[in-house]
Amino acid sequence: MVATAFLHPVGIIQLHGSGSDAGSASKCGHSSFRFISKNFAVDVGLLNKGQCSYRQCQLHVVHALSSQARATDPISSTSHVESALILIRHGESLWNEKNLFTGCVDVPLTKRGVDEAIEAGKRISNIPVDMIYTSSLIRAQMTAMLAMTQHRRKKVPIIMHDENSQAKTWGQIYSGDTEKQSIPVITAWQLNERMYGELQGLNKLETAEKYGKEQVHEWRRSYDSPPPNGESLEMCSQRAVAYFKEHIEPQLQSGKHVMVAAHGNSLRSIIMYLERLTSQEVISLELSTGVPLLYIYKDGKFVRRGSPVRPSEAGVYAYTKNLALYRQKLDKKLY
Numbered sequence: 001m002v003a004t005a006f007l008h009p010v011g012i013i014q015l016h017g018s019g020s021d022a023g024s025a026s027k028c029g030h031s032s033f034r035f036i037s038k039n040f041a042v043d044v045g046l047l048n049k050g051q052c053s054y055r056q057c058q059l060h061v062v063h064a065l066s067s068q069a070r071a072t073d074p075i076s077s078t079s080h081v082e083s084a085l086i087l088i089r090h091g092e093s094l095w096n097e098k099n100l101f102t103g104c105v106d107v108p109l110t111k112r113g114v115d116e117a118i119e120a121g122k123r124i125s126n127i128p129v130d131m132i133y134t135s136s137l138i139r140a141q142m143t144a145m146l147a148m149t150q151h152r153r154k155k156v157p158i159i160m161h162d163e164n165s166q167a168k169t170w171g172q173i174y175s176g177d178t179e180k181q182s183i184p185v186i187t188a189w190q191l192n193e194r195m196y197g198e199l200q201g202l203n204k205l206e207t208a209e210k211y212g213k214e215q216v217h218e219w220r221r222s223y224d225s226p227p228p229n230g231e232s233l234e235m236c237s238q239r240a241v242a243y244f245k246e247h248i249e250p251q252l253q254s255g256k257h258v259m260v261a262a263h264g265n266s267l268r269s270i271i272m273y274l275e276r277l278t279s280q281e282v283i284s285l286e287l288s289t290g291v292p293l294l295y296i297y298k299d300g301k302f303v304r305r306g307s308p309v310r311p312s313e314a315g316v317y318a319y320t321k322n323l324a325l326y327r328q329k330l331d332k333k334l335y
C-alpha cells in the first residue's frame with residue numbers, strides 16, 4: 001500500500017514506517033507521518049510514483065493551506081489560542097481636513113491627526129501588540145508609529161524592508177535581544193485606501209453638487225458601485241480581505257497579537273469579513289479617524305470588543321483573562 005499523494009495543511013512531514021526505508025526505497029510502503037514543523041507540507045506524490053526515493057525526493061514545499069484547513073485539522077487546531085486584533089483608521093489627513101477625496105493619493109496627517117494617533121495609542125497602551133501591518137501610505141504608517149509611542153511595553157516598531165534583497169540585507173538586526181525588543185511593521189499596498197479614481201483630489205461637497213448627493217453616497221458607501229475609473233468597496237475587498245486572510249489571520253491563529261493601521265474603506269471591507277456583514281449592512285458602517293477597534297480572535301472567530309475608551313478602562317481588560325494578565329504584568333513591570 002503506498003502513501004497517498006496529498007498536501008498536508010500543517011507541516012513538513014517525514015515518511016516513516018514499514019517497507020519504506022527513508023534512505024533508499026523508491027517505493028514506499030504504508031507510512032505514518034510525523035510533523036517536523038509548521039507552515040509547510042511536502043507533496044508525497046513523487047514517492048508514490050517511484051520517481052524518486054525519499055532522500056532524493058525534492059521536497060515540494062508547499063505553503064500551508066488556508067487557515068480553514070488548519071482550523072479543521074485536529075492536530076494543528078489552535079482553538080486554545082486567543083489573540084488581540086486592533087484595527088485603526090489613520091488619523092485626520094491634510095486632505096480629510098480639506099474635505100477632498102483622497103483614495104490612494106499619499107498625503108500626511110494634520111496636527112489633529114497626529115494628536116488622534118497619540119490618543120489612540122493611549123487607549124491601546126495596555127493591549128499586547130506583536131506585529132503591525134500598515135498600508136503603503138504614509139498617513140497609516142504615521143498613525144501606527146505615533147500610536148506605539150504610547151505603548152507601555154516600549155517595544156520599538158521597525159518597518160521591514162523587503163522590496164529587494166539589498167534592502168533586506170541592509171536592514172538586518174544583529175542582536176537577538178534587540179530583535180526581541182522590536183515589533184516588525186509590514187507595509188502592504190493591498191491595505192491601501194480604495195482607489196477613488198477620477199474623484200481623487202475633488203472636493204466632496206462640490207462633487208455631491210455636481211453629481212447629486214445620492215450618487216456620491218452610492219460611490220462612497222455602497223458595496224458594488226465604483227466611482228468613475230475607481231474601485232468599488234467590493235474591488236477593494238478583493239485585495240484587502242484576501243491579504244488579511246493570507247497574511248494576517250495565520251499570525252492571529254498562531255497566537256500573535258496584531259495591529260492593522262489602514263483606511264476607512266480598506267478597513268470597512270475587512271470588518272465586513274470579520275463580522276459577516278451583508279452588502280446592505282456595510283453601507284451604514286462608518287469609521288472615525290484615529291479610533292482603535294479591538295477584536296478578540298478565538299476558535300477561528302472574531303469577537304468585536306468595541307473601542308477602549310481610555311487606558312484605565314477596566315472593562316477592556318476584563319474582557320479576557322489574557323488581556324488582564326498582560327496588563328498586570330505591565331503594572332508589575334515584569335517585562
Ligand SMILES: O=C(O)[C@H](O)COP(=O)(O)O
Nearest residue numbers: 100101102103193220264
Ligand atoms: O479616501 C478618502 O477620501 C477618505 O480617506 C475616505 O473617503 P470616504 O469617507 O469618502 O470613504
